[in-house]
Amino acid sequence: DVKVTQSSRYLVKRTGEKVFLECVQDMDHENMFWYRQDPGLGLRLIYFSYDVKMKEKGDIPEGYSVSREKKERFSLILESASTNQTSMYLCATVAGRVGGETQYFGPGTRLLVL
């Protein structure tokens, strides 16, 4: 079974703090994704990565950055957290090129920015 883990289930941070969300997968998948999930808006793609040290912007990258130093690990960084970044963050991974392969999701990190 594919296992995707996220470093925290719940986080509370203050406005202006730098926040790191980490995702680790154990299946040697090439592709990793970060989404945020908000009520009524569904899942929106923030960033994705096809390979180590490679990153691509998704639909809503503003206010976020990512890091992929190792194949199994994909980090989402909020450089200066703001209250409108309060959300559920989901990491996903897929073996091949997306467009025909299953995406496997982590359990999510619920972030509250005060």
Add this chain to the structure above:
Amino acid sequence: GENVEQHPSTLSVQEGDSAVIKCTYSDSASNYFPWYKQELGKGPQLIIDIRSNVGEKKDQRIAVTLNKTAKHFSLHITETQPEDSAVYFCAAPPGADGLTFGKGTHLIIQP
């Protein structure tokens, strides 16, 4: 880019009845249509998918139908049970990277 519309946003059915959730997409090049189920406190999990070379796929009580001409696909759940209560997402590839998700349907199974 791809645009995926999902309806309804909330669906309440009696236990044992059928539930149908519909999605439309805009990119005619899309060829892979997965459905995900998200239970409370968990990440979404794939429950069924269909590719553009078939019109229907079944897996026990779950089925997905695809109409490429009309650009819509639907999830059908028969003989609903309490454990079917969850949020369901459809998705379609934008033709390049990632998946575009619908906004989700909250399915409520009434006892």
